[in-house]
Amino acid sequence: MNWKFVTLGHSAARYVELNRFFSVAEARLRARKRLPRMMFDFVDGASGDESLSHLNSTALDAIRLMPRVLRDVADRDLSTEIMGLQMGLPFGIAPMGMCALSWPNADRHMARAAASRRVPLCVSTAASAPLETIIEDAEGYAWFQLYADQSGDFVDELIGRAEASDYKVLILTVDVPIPSVRTRDLRNGFTFPLRWGPRQIWDFASHPHWSLASLVHAIGAGMPRPMNYATSSQGTKFVRNASRGRATWDFLKTLRDRWPAKLVVKGVQCPEDAVRINALGADAIYVSNHGGRQLNSAPTSIESLAQIRQAVGNAMPLIFDGGIRSGEHVIKALASGADFAMVGRSALFGLGAGGAGGLSDILDLISTEASAVMGLAGHQKIAEISADNLASAHHDARSQRN
Ligand SMILES: Cc1cc2nc3c(=O)[nH]c(=O)nc-3n(C[C@H](O)[C@H](O)[C@H](O)COP(=O)(O)O)c2cc1C
16 A cells, blocks of 8 residues: 555545535634735724624524424425526625635636526625626626715716626615724725735735735736726726715615616615615615624614614515624524525635635535525425514514413
8 A cells, every 4th residue: 555645645635624614604714714814804804893793693693583393394495586586595695895805816706606506796896807707707697786986987987887788786885985994904004005014925925825826816817906997998096995975865866767777775774764765766775784894883784674674664675784604694684574685704704715615615505504494494485484483573472462
């Protein structure tokens, strides 16, 4: 027997074993090891003392689902529909700008992962690949996310480009009128373009896995940068901390008149705002607090979801994100009034932990768990999930009877 070969095989098996993860929490830890601190903190960080970012998930954890028994749930189907569009799963991928900092080519990996699962990838205005390329990779499973950015002409150009590339859904993000204060980014000296100093060089050198992968990619394709800006005919430059304050009620009205397909407004938490957005003719409201990256003292996203559902009634489609770290969280969001969910950092932790394969593993883990939880809650289909699945609904019914 060739012992060298056996030892090599053993080491390879051990490497694969060490690199496997079975939850988003494990993928996050792996990503924390592999990514330069500056990059990990950019993804993982939030505003203020970051309490909201944690509360988003713990509020989801606190929700209890009622198990239902004696039902045949052997065959389950996770496909669903939102705004008349058929989806393979009840969740997609939230818009995340500059996400190629978590792993080279992140946007295109996410686009392919979205296409193969028939779910939307929301393409950020600050994506690291041009919106035209991403919708092609995503085989149409891409929604464009618009920031009403520094220049009106640039915004106009982006809307035109999205329409010309056949985007069927436009998401206007409204919760970044001004930049928030993100302590970790300040501490790490995170700027865009990157400023190179001894601290940054040491950070990169001590995380060779990420740095080498990024270097190889950069040699072929250049440093990651917000490509919708780089390909703009206006020559508009990306300014990370620019105001996105052009998004006003008047802007929304004009956009509704101009955009012919589905229009979603993202970053809504106040029930009164939601009612007004509904009245202005949006096709869906995307309940989100930007993963705790904007107003740290805002309510948790799941709290706002229930309030907004109550305010707008059942007809208005609601999309939800904020703190989703498992399939269980997806089902809880649906039971709390969402029609569709989006995962944010979970996808980037998968990429950071294992590149395209890691992303795929995370999306599969969340799907498998969502399917199991749906079955244990007594359902075969996503459309059957309702507030009746919340354990609290049963307590309330019992106390009303007594
Ligand atoms: C690295 C990063 C970049 C983001 N960039 C954008 C963006 O460009 N546009 C946007 O609407 N939301 C952006 N978001 C917010 C996400 O769309 C989403 O609301 C949030 O990540 C959900 O919370 P979660 O990460 O806890 O799941 C970003 C979030 C992260 C983590």
